[in-house]
Amino acid sequence: MRNILIVALREFKQIIAMRSFWLTLLILPLALAFGPVAQRFLDNDEASQLMIVDRSGGAVATALAQRIDDDHQRNLLGRLSRYVRRHDLAAAGPGQPWAQHDRYFTDADLAAFRAAGGLPAALRRIEAVKPSGVPEFKQEPPDYAVVATPPALAAADPAALDAAAQPLLRPADQAAKAVDTILFIRADFASSGQARLLANSDPSPRLMAMVQDVLTRQLRTGFLRSQGLSPEAAAAAGQIAPALAVSTPPPGGGLKEAMVVRSFLPLAACYLLMMSLMLSGSWMLQGSVEERGNKLIETVLACVSPEELMYGKLLGTVAVGMLMIFVWILCGVVAATATQGAIADFIRPAVEPLRSPGTLATMIFFLVVGYVSVSLFFLAIGAMTDSMREAQGYLMPVMFALILPVTLLIQAVVSGGGGVALTVLTFVPIWTPFTVLARLGAGIPTWQVLLAGALLLAWTALQLAMLGRLFRHSLLATGQKAGLKTLIEQMRTRGA
Amino acid sequence: MQLDRVAKRFDQTLAVDDLSFAVREGETFGFLGGNGAGKTTSLRMVLDIIRPTSGSITVLGRAPGRENAPLIGFLPEERGLYRQMTALDTIVYFGRLKGMTPGDAKREGLGLLERFGLAGNARSTIDKLSKGMAQKVQLAAAVVNRPRLLLLDEPFSGLDPVNQTLLEDEIRRATADGATVVFSTHVMQHAERLCDRLLFLAKGRKRFEGTIDEARDSLPARLTLLSRQSPAGLAGVASARRVGEAKDGWGEWEVQMKAGASAGDLLERCIAEGFPLRRCEQQRAGLHDVFIHLVGPAEARS
Numbered sequence: 046m047r048n049i050l051i052v053a054l055r056e057f058k059q060i061i062a063m064r065s066f067w068l069t070l071l072i073l074p075l076a077l078a079f080g081p082v083a084q085r086f087l088d089n090d091e092a093s094q095l096m097i098v099d100r101s102g103g104a105v106a107t108a109l110a111q112r113i114d115d116d117h118q119r120n121l122l123g124r125l126s127r128y129v130r131r132h133d134l135a136a137a138g139p140g141q142p143w144a145q146h147d148r149y150f151t152d153a154d155l156a157a158f159r160a161a162g163g164l165p166a167a168l169r170r171i172e173a174v175k176p177s178g179v180p181e182f183k184q185e186p187p188d189y190a191v192v193a194t195p196p197a198l199a200a201a202d203p204a205a206l207d208a209a210a211q212p213l214l215r216p217a218d219q220a221a222k223a224v225d226t227i228l229f230i231r232a233d234f235a236s237s238g239q240a241r242l243l244a245n246s247d248p249s250p251r252l253m254a255m256v257q258d259v260l261t262r263q264l265r266t267g268f269l270r271s272q273g274l275s276p277e278a279a280a281a282a283g284q285i286a287p288a289l290a291v292s293t294p295p296p297g298g299g300l301k302e303a304m305v306v307r308s309f310l311p312l313a314a315c316y317l318l319m320m321s322l323m324l325s326g327s328w329m330l331q332g333s334v335e336e337r338g339n340k341l342i343e344t345v346l347a348c349v350s351p352e353e354l355m356y357g358k359l360l361g362t363v364a365v366g367m368l369m370i371f372v373w374i375l376c377g378v379v380a381a382t383a384t385q386g387a388i389a390d391f392i393r394p395a396v397e398p399l400r401s402p403g404t405l406a407t408m409i410f411f412l413v414v415g416y417v418s419v420s421l422f423f424l425a426i427g428a429m430t431d432s433m434r435e436a437q438g439y440l441m442p443v444m445f446a447l448i449l450p451v452t453l454l455i456q457a458v459v460s461g462g463g464g465v466a467l468t469v470l471t472f473v474p475i476w477t478p479f480t481v482l483a484r485l486g487a488g489i490p491t492w493q494v495l496l497a498g499a500l501l502l503a504w505t506a507l508q509l510a511m512l513g514r515l516f517r518h519s520l521l522a523t524g525q526k527a528g529l530k531t532l533i534e535q536m537r538t539r540g541a
Numbered sequence: 542m543q544l545d546r547v548a549k550r551f552d553q554t555l556a557v558d559d560l561s562f563a564v565r566e567g568e569t570f571g572f573l574g575g576n577g578a579g580k581t582t583s584l585r586m587v588l589d590i591i592r593p594t595s596g597s598i599t600v601l602g603r604a605p606g607r608e609n610a611p612l613i614g615f616l617p618e619e620r621g622l623y624r625q626m627t628a629l630d631t632i633v634y635f636g637r638l639k640g641m642t643p644g645d646a647k648r649e650g651l652g653l654l655e656r657f658g659l660a661g662n663a664r665s666t667i668d669k670l671s672k673g674m675a676q677k678v679q680l681a682a683a684v685v686n687r688p689r690l691l692l693l694d695e696p697f698s699g700l701d702p703v704n705q706t707l708l709e710d711e712i713r714r715a716t717a718d719g720a721t722v723v724f725s726t727h728v729m730q731h732a733e734r735l736c737d738r739l740l741f742l743a744k745g746r747k748r749f750e751g752t753i754d755e756a757r758d759s760l761p762a763r764l765t766l767l768s769r770q771s772p773a774g775l776a777g778v779a780s781a782r783r784v785g786e787a788k789d790g791w792g793e794w795e796v797q798m799k800a801g802a803s804a805g806d807l808l809e810r811c812i813a814e815g816f817p818l819r820r821c822e823q824q825r826a827g828l829h830d831v832f833i834h835l836v837g838p839a840e841a842r843s
Binding site for chain 2 (some may be wrong): 051052055062145335336341343346348350476
């Protein structure tokens, strides 16, 4: 055991002395640190500029502006309601729409919200009861802003509209703010129903749907009035909508998020296992090839047995791999506890399973045993080859065989599919660790976890015995490479 | 160290065939043979790197195994080191694998590097050292544990003259400290300078085991005589050839003795028979000649 630890320590030290190790180790923390910053740059916080040229009398423009503001206020109400529910702040406004949940916010709710002073008033009331430590409510700008129409465009001849709109959509002055979309409502809109949309890029489907909806309502209202309905009745008919009750899980847990949350950590572990195996496995391979290539294997074998050497290398590499996974998870935990915002909201519940000893033990078991099992392939390849180039020849098919099904299975787990194929992969030992880890979050029957664990353990023990023999036989072999028949024979016989 | 009827077969090749010999404690033992004679295979079996097909081996009173590692130093023919490890770390690593504590291994390693003129390179990684320096580090790693048995496989191959002298000094130092040294070589001069006893190996079989004198004696003696008449008729003489003239009728003869006949026997015969003789010089056979004689020219060339 002493020699195994000495060899393991040397392997460990050699790998962590590599620059590539530190680069790899720091990739994830750096991504976590810079992710929110990058997100800030990537996010388009500015509202999309919409200009309306309404020559039909102005009712359409008014209805569209109203709709945009309604959508924004409804969105604000929804988010505020979730914030209040999550942080248990309903006492700030008994009876206020934002203190309620499980419902669609109607126009009456919006009216009440506006009448009570809107978001600023709600935030003042919340601030009064908010305990320290509760994060601030994060406001978001509206998606669309209706901008004033320049008189030149408002008066432009319909035939010259495109020419007049171009300087607004694509201003020559780079610093000038471009209008994203111009909606042109013809004077005879009520009878012809025709309108034009000019945009500086493809308009978003959401904007199209909203414009379509508002214009349709306007046409319907006009039609009902032409059929003799009073203006009020016609307008009311246009507003008819079902009262939809919506049940959602509480923020931070519950149905949809729970699935995502529970899936996140084991799935992440599956990814991390694959990543760290690919990296530390290749480092281990490099170490084994170095020992053969630099002809120092005989010196080592004079002091330690091939089995001690194998176990030592394995232990050292597993330690490196586990260190990487541990550091990455630790970074996630630190990010969850030390940061605010969306990243923390996402990670905090994701690391929740770590509190459960059973889940933790299952994940550690499949991580460690899976790691050992796959690493053994790298070790055997390293023992059979004299150069990294030669090793790559063996490595590529092995990696391909491992990674391709794993990539597919992760997609299947995420999309909730997989079916029989997923169950079959669960019991094929080389894919067992990945499959079980990936499935843990979405739910996997306990008997399947136990059976897959037992099979994986038996398979790894068999690997240790067979590849251990191959390792012993291959270490000092020189000259012509052994064929498949010889390799099988070597795996079956003990001594060298 | 003792090998008793040891054989090792690799597939169809019999690398070592019925090999028996013993190395006494404290002696320097040469393992001589051409390439493929079975020297490395035998040493690997002694170290338990590979196992014999048949026969038995005793090392330091025990069966071969890693438990002997603390008492053994080994320098393989094919040498290499971890390129990214420092010289000192390398020595300490192998010292620890031989059962030393980190402190002892470091102390001993620093002492060896000092002795080998590498004190300033203790913290240099191997890839920054010259080949000669790396060879010294490897030698230091082999002897860091002050072994009782030092096994050296072709230790002089690839060494420059300075390092050859250093290695010879280390071998003498080890034996002076009471260690047993076994080294394989096909360079006879090293064996002649260092070995107490020798073993000649050819095609895996033992051809000779004994002292250098005994090895030389295995060749028929050759003498140079200054006499007035041909010694060809004397008992024990296989052949005589006149090689030079001296004045007053004396001639120089090169005499080849029959196997088993010695120069002393010939001198005794000359005195007894009144054979006129002015000079009698024995030409000692070189180890190289003995080697060729024992293993055959073809084997010696390999």
